[in-house]
């Protein structure tokens with residue numbers, strides 16, 4: 001179960017990694033097309049902008065899992081030296097705060113998705129080239145939901161002391 | 168005296184004329200009217216200049232009550248506000264901002280589809296805004312349209328469509344990137360507005376100004392969240408409606424003056440640079456050739472909107488009619504073949 | 506509570522949360538959520554967090570974050586970073602503490618192709634630190650040099666911080682970039698002078714044994730050939746990125762993509778990277794990117810919450826009408842930059858402070874290019890100061906050596922913080938250093 005979850009998180013991260021590589025390729029292609037063939041690839045800037053949001057949320061869960069979120073550690077370390085158990089509970093509480101923040105984002109983004117669908121929200125220019133926004137939005141929701149679940153499971157595990165490095 | 172707390176916000180800073188006038192005209196007028204009876208007083212919490220949201224969220228922020236009042240940049244809301252794009256799809260129709268704003272304000276009252284386009288987003292429209300006339304700012308002189316062949320021109324979004332039929336390449340970007348883009352050769356000029364070019368100093372790198380007079384466009388308007396609106400006493404509502412009309416009117420006149428002022432200022436500041444800033448009018452025959460060489464982007468736009476059940480054809484006709492009634496003579500009849 | 510009180514309380518609560526180790530982004534989101542709910546109700550707060558998450562990083566400009574990180578990591582793995590270091594190492598091998606000075610100048614060159622300091626820190630932690638330790642430098646000093654010189658990455662163009670400043674202050678990105686060149690050189694020279702002086706006056710701080718064991722000739726190859734082979738990749742990258750930028754092939758956002766692509770090509774040509782390595786680099790890029798962008802998003806929510814509360818406007822009014830005068834304001838502003846730098850990251854500081862400070866600075870009649878350079882140097886001090894110093898954490902993560910504590914690196918970076926303060930004073934005193942090239 002834990003391994004399956006780990007794979008899901010890594011898989012989403014991989015999707016984000018592919019997005020980064022794709023973004024690089026797309027921009028380089030646009031630079032070449034503009035300078036050598038005097039044409040531009042439509043909506044590169046808008047796709048690039050949306051990709052940034054996608055990368056952020058697709059890789060959020062794996063970043064959380066690898067403890068890469070910026071924070072100060074001296075306080076928790078000081079507690080840990082006296083009582084590892086207490087430090088575990090504190091870390092668990094922080095995880096639950098993370099789950100709350102990410103959960104609120106996921107919830108409200110569902111509302112944003114509903115609006116996208118209703119308004120047929122797109123990027124680009126009508127009559128030239130357009131792309132619907134909703135597929136991007138669904139990926140964002142999936143990513144931030146995965147981060148929420150990861151925070152939640154790790155927080156519970158830490159508070160219940162199911163191994164301090166659980167999940 | 169009852170005090171009312173209201174947050175008023177914008178994506179753009181106060182130095183942008185129509186944002187500045189929200190404070191100097193709209194808020195002033197409201198305060199003045201309310202002071203006449205002294206029953207109510209508004210405590211404005213000002214959050215101008217993108218403190219609350221950026222240009223990509225002007226509509227949703229008022230809709231959702233993140234701010235009570237705000238300037239809605241409908242020009243950037245092509246998907247949610249298709250009818251509000253009408254001026255962008257009908258270039259070379261009018262160069263008169265007061266007449267454009269007057270027409271849009273009237274349509275807001277008479278055209279149900281247009282009014283609904285705003286009101287469905289939980290907001291009440293208070294005053295219309297426009298962008299000043301579009302001209303070419305380039306680093307090479309333009310005597311005829313042929314000079315634009317093979318050139319890279321910064322023209323993002325709908326403006327890229329204005330270049331169709333010219334054999335010029337439209338380059339993406341934004342007012343804040345034009346300077347660097349032209350300086351470095353990413354583009355060789357831009358199709359833009361004097362009020363945007365003056366503060367960003369683009370004339371330093373693109374000193375050849377060709378007055379195309381391609382048209383003024385409707386950019387959006389000042390709006391208030393409907394829930395907030397419903398909570399306001401009638402006296403305050405009336406004060407805001409009146410202040411909104413004054414705001415639109417003064418903004419239209421101001422825009423025309425500022426446009427000329429900005430062009431003159433560029434020539435004056437740029438007279439010692441090499442080459443100096445010069446303004447050349449594009450001959451009328453060339454303007455006609457430009458607009459006739461374009462595909463009918465208005466018809467294409469209307470057809471796409473109609474396919475989604477939006478009565479864009481009737482609205483387009485009403486828009487062109489409204490401008491003609493006010494004495495404007497469009498360079499091209501965009502309703503042809505509808 | 507009035508909005509103003511809510512906003513002020515939110516700032517205090519956030520400081521406590523950061524201190525007790527709540528992830529900074531999470532702390533900002535939670536505090537802002539509660540404060541906005543208190544001011545305008547839960548529904549508005551919920552919509553606002555959704556808007557922030559979906560809109561605040563939806564900016565083509567932010568695409569530079571993953572792309573610059575990617576370029577930095579590719580440069581490490583392709584060995585280009587190492588070569589640059591080797592080049593200066595050879596050049597300075599007869600100078601006392603030459604390796605330390607070589608690290609500074611290699612960083613200055615590397616800075617001209619990367620836009621973020623964490624890339625510089627991770628590259629040179631792996632390249633220069635082991636080399637310095639091997640030659641008798643104390644680990645504390647070796648890591649301090651790398652931390653200190655990593656700030657050059659965002660002072661010498663291209664620079665993410667300059668881009669963010671340019672957007673907030675509505676200045677031209679190109680002009681801000683150029684403005685950073687001379688201050689970057691001044692800081693490099695100040696560092697080099699300080700290292701040289703320390704090696705002579707207080708060698709115990711620099712070397713484990715109290716003296717320099719200089720590297721001899723590493724191999725017998727023709728030095729000229731050696732320089733060519735070592736120098737070619739980095740020079741081609743610099744030419745590609747800077748040349749492309751200033752001849753108009755691409756804009757600053759695109760420079761990140763082109764540079765990353767160039768580094769990828771070099772890595773492939775030198776056969777120094779397998780497909781698996783490339784994948785690892787992409788994953789690492791993603792995680793660094795997320796930790797930065799998540800902070801950007803959370804800080805945006807925090808600053809919007811503050812705008813609703815009216816706190817920034819009141820403070821700005823207070824600073825202006827307090828009779829401080831322009832230079833009184835500047836001193837308080839720099840003190841705020843440095844103080845906040847202890848706790849939060851550079852981008853968040855700029856997003857929080859600049860909307861308040863820019864109108865004040867404009868009213869004071871400051872040159873906004875100069876003010877931008879002061880701002881960037883000021884916030885970059887925070888990269889080196891405890892408890893939250895991003896460059897220091899990056900070096901710790903890159904070295905992965907349990908014997909080397911965070912505290913040692915912070916102590917090692919201490920002299921460089923002092924040098925930055927001195928250079929900051931010089932830049933304040935001589936605005937031309939920042940403005941001369943920019944207005945040329």
Ligand code: NA
Pocket residue numbers: 615616617618619620621657658659660661662663664
């Ligand atoms: Na740099």
Ligand code: NA
Pocket residue numbers: 846847848849886887888889890891892893894895
């Ligand atoms: Na710090």
